[in-house]
Amino acid sequence: MRVVFAGTPEVSVTALRAIVASSHELVAVVTRPDATAGRGRKLIASPVAQYAEELGIEVLKPVKPSDPEFLARLTEIAPDCCPVVAYGGLLPQAALDIPPHGWINLHFSVLPAWRGAAPVQHSIISGDDVTGASTFRIVKALDAGPVYGVLTEPIGPKDTSGDLLARLAESGAKLLVDTLDGIEAGALVAVEQPADGVTLAPKINVEDAELDFTAPAQRVDRLVRGCNPAPGAWTTFRGERLKVLDVDLTAEDDLKPGELRATKSSVEVGTGSKVLKLATVQPQGKKPMAAADWARGVRITAEDLLGPESKAE
Incomplete structure (x- = not known):
């Protein structure tokens, strides 16, 4: 089967490699236009584009998938099917109609749960025990098309969204x-999604990642893990932003929300329930470091707090 693959970030490359190794003929890829990155603000091709170019595969980078030039070229290529993983562009009906077998999306949730841009992050933040991946035919409505296949994946107590996404990328590629x-063999029939159980997973922005230490410890822990590696959960310390990358739950409950306690080897913070041990933090403008090393550098006092009540010195 002739396929055109659509995807953009590194997680998409895992599936693209699997397709290259399969019996299907990869004839082109579609990805987002080059974007500026790094201190030099140079234009950088997406990971999918870079991998395809290494293989000598045609790369299409429409500003919008509705661009007439793109639609004309896709029609010329005449793919049988277009598999999609995290492409990041809104596909118009004119594009959806080109391949006879449609555009088949790999989505990292068990649909209809967590439709949207950040399903893995939301599954962790919400405290789900299990998530997974689904393949479905793309329709105009968001992640609402009929489903071809599903797999499930348990969420571990220390899983970050990065950990979970890496595992789902591998199993999802298969x-x-x-x-x-x-689809090629005519052995699969897509099944319409149930009307019940729909939840939404919009993109998580920086504002969504702010920690609230009046919340229970488990909720704080889930937000830290769900926002790791991006956008990174954060709080404020002495008026400056402090990212919190890793925490550990404890059985203690003797600190008030945001109150800090530092020893030579550990840093703890109070929440709305139990105390949390800070494991890894990232001060503004610096690299990630062990929380104990950070605490020694800033010399935490009894008056210091994490959160909106913290004051600049």
Whole structure:
């Protein structure tokens, strides 16, 4: 089956490699336009574009997937199917209609749960025990198309969104290839999603990642893990932003929300329930470091707090 793959970030490359290794013929890829990155603000091609160019595969980078030039070229290429992983562009009906077998999306949740841009992050933040991945045919409505295949994946107590996404990228890549195989063989029939159980997973921005230490410890822990590596959970200390990258739950409850306690080897903070041990933090403008090293550098006092009540010296 002739396929055109659509994807942009590094997580998409895992599925693209699996398709290259499959029996399907990869004839082109679609990805987002080059974007500025780094201190030099140079234009950098997406990970998908870089990988495809290494293989000598045609790369299409429409500013909008509705661009007439892009639609004309895709029509010329005439793919049988277009597998998609984290492409990041809104596909118009004119594009959806080109491949006879449609655009087949690999989405990192068990649909209809967590439709949207950040399903893995929301599954951790919400305290789900299990998540997974689904392949479905893209329709105009957000992540609402009929489903071809599903897999499940347990969420561990220390899983970050980065950990979980890495595992789902591997297992999801196999699911996507299996789906393409089934479609080509005529052995798979897509099943409409149930009307019940729909939850939404919009993109998590920096404002959403601010920690509230009046919340229970488990909720703070889930936000830290769900926002790692991006956008990074954060709070304020002496008026400056402090990212919190890793915490550990404790059984203690003798600190008030935001109150700090530092020893030579550990830093703890109070929440609305139990005390949390800060494991890894990242001060503004610096690299991640052990929380104990950070505490020694700033010389925490009894008056110091984490959160909106913290004051600049």
